[in-house]
Amino acid sequence: MEKQLKILKDEIQTSLAQVKDKDTLEAIRIKYLGRKGKINSLFKEIAGLPLEQKKIFGNNINMLKNELSQELNSRLNSFKTKTTTEIDLLLPGKVPHIGHLHPLSKTFNELITFFTNFGFSVATGPEVEYDWYNFEALNMAKDHPARDMFSSFYIKKDLLLRSHTSPTQIRVMEKQKPPIKIICPGRCYRYDAFDASHAPVFHQIEALYVDEGVCFGELKWLLGEFVKFLFGPKTKYELRPSFFPFTEPSGELAISCTICDGAGCAVCGKTGWLELGGCGMVHPQVLKNVKISPKKYSGYALGMGVERIAMIKYVIDDIRVFFNNDIRFLEQF
Ligand SMILES: [Zn+2]
Incomplete structure (x- = not known):
């Protein structure tokens, strides 16, 4: 009997050493601990033994049974833990957080796409500018009252943070002879209060076309195409008389309100119209200032605030949201 027990123990050890998965574990349980298993049949064999030996072997078989049962349970548990740490290829993956362009960049890209499609090329200039380029060459002498509208940040006498993108037009016209067909996108600075419709740093885009025989009709046509491209074919537009020192005649472009359709x-502001920006024919004095003959050449110019366009396009009522970097706002675009 002792020998049989020893053989069975060895057999169980060998079987346990070969366990690979839950199925082989279960097979061992059935083989040794099942109702018709080897341990139970050993119990049957001790029935014919004397009482003393029955007690001893009965105890030993019980111990073997309990040990094996515990061993099988702990191995089963270790398989369960392993399973949870395994990689499940069928689970959906974690979506990485992907950034995107800022609404102002998107608007800039759209504006640049429109103008480059019509043959304009992009020109850039410095943000710290001489008084000459920012004002004087644009027909605003030192004592010109229109300078007040520009609320400029001066660094020192004759040097300032540009308050519009028009100085770039002067820089290009100084170097290049007509035909000139450019757009000037960029950052501008004014000491306006930071409120719902003003920011001390903002963006503009301007277009300039100078050549022989350029007329106001061409400008009006281009503005019509611009409105259709940006706000859809149903949007109405009108040109209103206005004043800028650097254009003559000057106009203001307005479109039918994209929210209420003009109602x-x-x-x-219950008017049914939204103002987009200014435009006009380049003032003859501006052409003279850059040594282009106004007798031979004429040109048109137009400019607008990029924030203003983005606010109308995306129905935003506060300019500050563009600069607050609140991810909840930016994520919507
Ligand atoms: Zn409206």
Whole structure:
């Protein structure tokens, strides 16, 4: 009997050493601990033994049974833990957080796409500018009252942070002879209060076309195409008389309100119209200032605030949201 027990123990050890998975574990349980298993049949064999030996072997078989049962349970548990740390290729992956362009960059890209499609090329200039380029060459002498509108940040006498992108037009016209067909996108600075419609740093885009025989009709046509491209074919537009020292005649471009369709709402101040920007024919004095003959050449110029366009396009009522970097706002674009 003792020998049989020893053989069975060895057999169990060999079987346990070969366990690879839960199925082989279960096979061992059935083989040794099952109702018709080897341990139970050993119990049957001790029935014919004398009482003393029955007790001793009965105890030993019980111990073997308990040990094996515990061993099988702990191995089963270790398989369960392993399973949870295994990689499940069928689980959906974690979506990485992907960034995107800022709404102002998107608007810039759209504007640049429109103008380059019509043959304009992109020109850039310095953000720290001489008084000459920012004002004087643009027909605003030192004592010109229109300078007040530009609320400029001066660094020192005759040097300032440009308050519009027009100085780039002067820089290009000084170097290049007509035909000139450029757009000047860029950052501008004014000491306006930081409120819902003003920011001390903002963006503009301007277009300039100078050549022989350029007329106001061409400008009006281009503005029509511009409005259709940016706000859809149903949007109406009108040109209103205006004044800028560097254009003559000057106009203001307005479009039918994209929110209320011209019926009148809070965004358009119940007028049904939204102002987009200024335009006009380049003033003859500006051409003279850059040594282009106004007798031979003429040109048109137009300019607008990029924030203003983005606010109308995306129905945003506060310019500050572009600069607050609140991810909840930016994620919407
Ligand atoms: Zn409206």
